Amino acid sequence: MKKDLLTVSLFALLCLLLWLAPTGFEHSRPEGSLLAKARVIASDDADLRQHGVVRTGTQTLTVELLDGAQRGQRARVTNALTGKLEFDEFYRPGERLLIEYRLRDGEIGLAYARGHYRLDHQLLLLGLFCGFLVLVAGWTGVKALLSFVFAALALWKVLIPLLLRGSDPVLVALAVVAGLTAAVSLLIGGLNRRGLTACLGALGGLLLAYALARIFATGFALHGVVRPFTENLLYAGFAGLDLTAIFLAGIILACSGAVMDLAMDIAAALDELRAKRPDLGARALFVSGMAVGRSVVGTMTTTLLLAYSGGYTTMLMVFMSQGLALSQVLNIHFVAAEVLNVIVGSFALVAVAPLTALAGALIYRRPAR
Structure with a gap:
């Protein structure tokens, strides 16, 4: 418990420092x-x-x-x-x-x-959510809220300013997501083997997502202008930004939450299994981890599809009302961008199962000292 309190205190301090840190773009306001x-x-x-x-x-x-x-x-x-x-x-x-x-x-x-x-209603809804989460999850809910705040501040105070300054979008996204993955995994899972297992499995899946997005973005003939508000950036004096790289960075960011979720599910299952059956070896742990992963992967990939397509319901209605063939719809560049997003994210999710199971099998193969 003392270690847990120390971790929570550290992350609370990091959140405070991020909140106080300037983005460097405050002067952009008139x-x-x-x-x-x-x-x-x-x-x-x-x-x-x-x-x-x-x-x-x-x-x-x-x-x-x-x-x-x-x-x-x-x-x-x-x-x-x-x-x-x-x-x-x-x-x-x-x-x-x-x-x-x-x-x-x-x-x-x-x-x-x-x-x-709308700010008062947003704060009310947020307050209700925080109270409900703590009521249901207790101390784990407090840590989940802290990880939520830390992630939001890291995106607003670190990722976005660095992208606006022209830093390499993919490297920045990978670094920020890796930091968030490590932070969330260790905060929720703890400074222990469970947190380390989840962290390693999630990072492996995210690296695969980046590799696939990089390879197939060219074949899809996609560029960064498919994203909303991209033209506004160009008109605002940021024409030198690598918009295609920013698009790829967005793919990594979009699937990172689901990847972390699945990795933590498998890591928590292995941790519980190891506690109940300390005699299990690496092979048995890997097989058990894969069994858990198979049960979750199917619903998680569908979750990604529904999450991405939910924001485009009216667009799909327009396409259907115009009698567009499905092949024509899928060939539209901004639809193809979402197809790439969904499939790459699903690849990452599927890969997380064996990667986390393997990491857990190796980490848990010996009893904790």
């Missing part, structure tokens, strides 16, 4: 720009134009600020509608939104709508 929660008092829709199901033009809002130094003040807010439903938001009196504004002679000057205010 100087003097402020954010605040506001409530819509009135809306002026005179400048809006209706085009079928979309609106274009400018909605002018009168809002009251609900927080910040200017709390209680009123301001006129501009809400520009571009005609793209996935980006545009429309506001009615009484609704709350996030605004960005600047001060001019101590008064609120230019102000713009930045979306319905």
Whole structure:
């Protein structure tokens, strides 16, 4: 237990340091720009134009600020509608939104709508999740939450800034995912043979995922622009980035969670088996690990398919409504990108079973001292 507390304390400290660490891109925000929660008092829709199901033009809002130094003040807010439903938001009196504004002679000057205010509901849902996880999993739930926070901070504070600075995307992704795999495996599994087994098995699967993605990306004729918001990066002055390498890094990142999950399942089973049957040798442990892996691999690969395709339900509906043949759908470049994602991730999952079973058999072949 003391070792467990030490590990948790260490990761809590790492999370704090990551939270405080600057990304180096804070200066990219316009100087003097402020954010605040506001409530819509009135809306002026005179400048809006209706085009079928979309609106274009400018909605002018009168809002009251609900927080910040200017709390209680009123301001006129501009809400520009571009005609793209996935980006545009429309506001009615009484609704709350996030605004960005600047001060001019101590008064609120230019102000713009930045979306319905959702942070309070997000925090509420997160709090409910944290409480439920701790209630169900106890101390392990606390460690799981800590690993979740650590992973989120590592992605935002380490991975993304390094990619924006032009570092090799694949090396950065492999390094960050390897660090996360080791951290999560050792935090959840413990500083013991179970954690080490899960870590080694997951890393082996991720290396295979990278190798396959690198080999087949060329044959699929894919480039990094298939991902959303890639063009925004180019227009924002990051034209020198290797977008194809970033695409490959995303594949590694996308399957890493499922890979870690499966590796920990097998490692935990071997640890429990070794505790109950200390007489088992390496061969028997490997066979048992493979049996556990076979039981889980089938559902996990389906999980990847459903997870990736769930975000594209409406796109698939559009394709079917247009009568596109399945061969035509699969040949579309951004669909092919998801096919590569699913198959490479599934390869990694399948490989994790024997790799983790082998690592566990070798690590557990002798009784712990």
